Amino acid sequence: MILKPREVPAELKTLRLLRPRMPLPDEQRYLYLEKGFKGEQQLDAWLEDLTTDCFVINDLLLNQNRNFFQIDKMLILQETIYLLESKYSKGDFFIVDDKWKAMSGIEIQDPRLQLKRSETLLRKLLHQHRLNFPVESTLVFTHSEFYLYNAPPQLPAVFPNQIHRFLETLNRLDSKMTHKHNKLAEKLLALHVHDNPHTQFPDYNYHELKKGVVCANCRSFMADKGVNWACAKCEYEEDNKTAIMRSIEEYKCLFPDRKITTNNIYDWCGMTSSKKKINRILTNNFTRVGHGNASYYVD
Ligand SMILES: [Zn+2]
Structure with missing residues (x-):
């Protein structure tokens, strides 16, 4: 057991x-x-x-x-x-x-x-x-x-x-x-000690990181194909929801203090197409807090 x-x-x-x-x-x-x-x-x-x-x-x-x-x-x-x-x-x-x-x-x-x-x-x-x-x-x-x-x-x-x-x-x-x-x-x-004292987290900050959706299979960046995301390197494909939800998980893990907003996730995923896609995924999977430009999402 x-x-x-x-x-x-x-x-x-x-x-x-x-x-x-x-x-x-x-x-x-x-x-x-x-x-x-x-x-x-x-x-x-x-x-x-x-x-x-x-x-x-x-x-x-x-x-x-x-x-x-x-x-x-x-x-x-x-x-x-x-x-x-x-x-x-x-x-x-x-x-x-x-x-x-x-x-x-x-x-x-x-x-x-x-x-x-x-x-x-x-x-x-x-x-x-x-x-x-x-x-x-x-x-x-x-x-x-x-x-x-x-x-x-x-x-x-x-x-x-x-x-x-x-x-x-x-x-x-x-x-x-x-x-x-x-x-x-x-x-x-x-x-059991939860915080390992030998853990060494590197310094990193949001603005210095390359933005985009990273392939779940080979960790290269994927391309936004409109209906889905595709990796040119290993040909792995993912639907919008899976790819973006996965990227939100990565964002939350790396930046637990940053807010989940449409603009932030749009930027994090390195997108250039419509923000509606992000908006829909956030609305369907998270709880919205606040109204208008100040609104953000929580689990
Ligand atoms: Zn790949």
Whole structure:
């Protein structure tokens, strides 16, 4: 039972919306977040066939004495809490003298350290709240093109070709969720930190962003064809209502303080044809506040 589904992280969501409309200050950061999210989605997909009675909590952000730690995926089973950390690295790596290196010889961050840190902090947190559960943590390498030479067998890791057996092992465990587990899950969900302190939103302002309707499929700009919108790059087409409502959602997400007015949305969608189209969509889908030029729309 999934108690907390995975959502696109707020920072990634914002960057995805901004990217077609302005040069991002840190493209690498964006690519890093996309990569991480893709790995987590792969982890979710692999664990879809989990049939044992358990609770699943995704993207849990906790704070133990001002030490923030994120858990990609937590499985609460009858006897044990499992922490799964997704690593979406691609390529060949090896361990020498306890150091992780890429084939080029460049040392990479040892993924065990972060895992160990989360595990330790979670133990402290549970202890503090008098919740007594053993914790086990595992790295899950989620990229199919990852290979680690001379991996020690005791490494707490699951490689892509082991995931099926890992899942089978979990499914074979006798597990039953009881009041005790409900209490644990409720406590952890209540402790979840909503505003990630590591989130870095770039500076942006309305006037500097490129206006238009962005393709839902390839994120290029679409052309207003009168009856619908069309993407020249991927040939994706959308009717007026869907395209404009989607653009309003993007506008609301990027500018929660700006008013939804016919003129604002007309400008945001970069339109040159009639404003009536916008007016009709706003009237049919939102509640109008005020009259005349000062009127605006709310959900
Ligand atoms: Zn497209």
